[in-house]
Amino acid sequence: MDDALVAYNAGRMDGAAGLRDPQIAEDPEVGPDYRVGLLDGRIAAYHLNRELRSFLDDPDDA
Secondary structure (H helix, E strand, C coil): CHHHHHHHHHHHHHHHHCCCCHHHHCCCCCHHHHHHHHHHHHHHHHHHHHHHHHHHHCHHHC
């Protein structure tokens, strides 16, 4: 369980940074957890980017 959480967190951090570690992603034991974290990190980065663009387009609406 600890390895799965570590892999998920690593994936989330890599996804938010726009990175991907193919070695971890292909690991048969923790690869699926890493890939889910990667996707969650990319989604979080997308939402943050969207919020920033919205704020910069019209800061009075925020």
